Amino acid sequence: MKLKNQKIFVTGGVGFIGSNLVEELLKEKAKVVAYDNLSLGKREFLLPYFKNPNFKFIKGNLLDRKKLAKSIRGCHIIFHLAANSDIPYGIKYPKVELKNGTIATYNVLEAMRKNNIKKIVFASTSAIYGDRPKILPTSEDYGPLFPISFYGASKLASEGLISAFCHNFGFQAWIFRFANVIGKNGTHGVAFDFIKKLKKNPKELEILGDGNQSKPYLYVKECVEGILYGIRKANEQLNYFNLSCSGAIKVKTIATIVVKEMGLKNVKFKYTDTKRGWSGDVPQVRLDPNKINKLGWKAKLTSDDAVKLGVRELVKQNINPCR
Numbered sequence: 001m002k003l004k005n006q007k008i009f010v011t012g013g014v015g016f017i018g019s020n021l022v023e024e025l026l027k028e029k030a031k032v033v034a035y036d037n038l039s040l041g042k043r044e045f046l047l048p049y050f051k052n053p054n055f056k057f058i059k060g061n062l063l064d065r066k067k068l069a070k071s072i073r074g075c076h077i078i079f080h081l082a083a084n085s086d087i088p089y090g091i092k093y094p095k096v097e098l099k100n101g102t103i104a105t106y107n108v109l110e111a112m113r114k115n116n117i118k119k120i121v122f123a124s125t126s127a128i129y130g131d132r133p134k135i136l137p138t139s140e141d142y143g144p145l146f147p148i149s150f151y152g153a154s155k156l157a158s159e160g161l162i163s164a165f166c167h168n169f170g171f172q173a174w175i176f177r178f179a180n181v182i183g184k185n186g187t188h189g190v191a192f193d194f195i196k197k198l199k200k201n202p203k204e205l206e207i208l209g210d211g212n213q214s215k216p217y218l219y220v221k222e223c224v225e226g227i228l229y230g231i232r233k234a235n236e237q238l239n240y241f242n243l244s245c246s247g248a249i250k251v252k253t254i255a256t257i258v259v260k261e262m263g264l265k266n267v268k269f270k271y272t273d274t275k276r277g278w279s280g281d282v283p284q285v286r287l288d289p290n291k292i293n294k295l296g297w298k299a300k301l302t303s304d305d306a307v308k309l310g311v312r313e314l315v316k317q318n319i320n321p322c323r
Helices: 016-027 043-049 065-072 087-092 094-114 150-169 190-200 220-233 251-261 290-295 303-317
Strands: 007-011 031-036 055-059 077-080 119-125 172-178 180-182 204-207 217-219 238-243 268-271
Touching (some): 087 150, 094 119, 180 220, 190 251, 220 290
Parallel strands (some): 007 031, 180 217, 204 268
């Protein structure tokens, strides 16, 4: 897929993955519109680009269909990354996931249809696979799919809507089911939460669960690299990939890395001693990335290396949480 001189619309464009993606798209000489309601994203993530003639920021909500349809006009490709990625928050307020996940995706697709835009790249998640599939690592064709978080449910519903729009209106889509992503501009996640907690109390760290939850972690720059590689190499009407490295890392290991990167010593770990970190948490995740590996892309960093680098960047950035 050609990106140079293309007008590209990025929902969640000043969020965690969105801001890293926008940086790369601008390097590709694309013309980028970043659309974000600033609930989790931050303008300062892309502040150096605000004077770039190829970049435009629009503060807007995907639930505002009129503004969305107007803002999206004239674009060639849509990267839909906006979502409530703070999963525990979505469990506390389930309607948030319905509105900011499923309905927002429908609004994006309808705005595309009305403006005759046919290409969409969608950020999905490993959470659609639900609680411990019988096959680990899990491939893209595993089923049935029964997510246990409202976040995972909204992403699965969004995938279904995208598939239907592809079939009925001739759209072309690239769906990427991410592992946990970590790195610069992070606004949520276990490492982010650990840093926040240790700033308040550098002597003790509460760890939700028993610390043995284990998941793959992908460095954000590699995540963006994988997305761009996938859209260039895959050309089916509906393309879908796990985006992950092989292997995984335990939560207790992430805690140790955070403590080290913050320069702390003698921190007491306090576990809640439950199987899950929170309701809706999937304790053991393993993703099979062979489908995109066969196209020629493979993550260079292991989960451990991704976490070490990502935590280092988060500690250096010292980002204040939105909630």
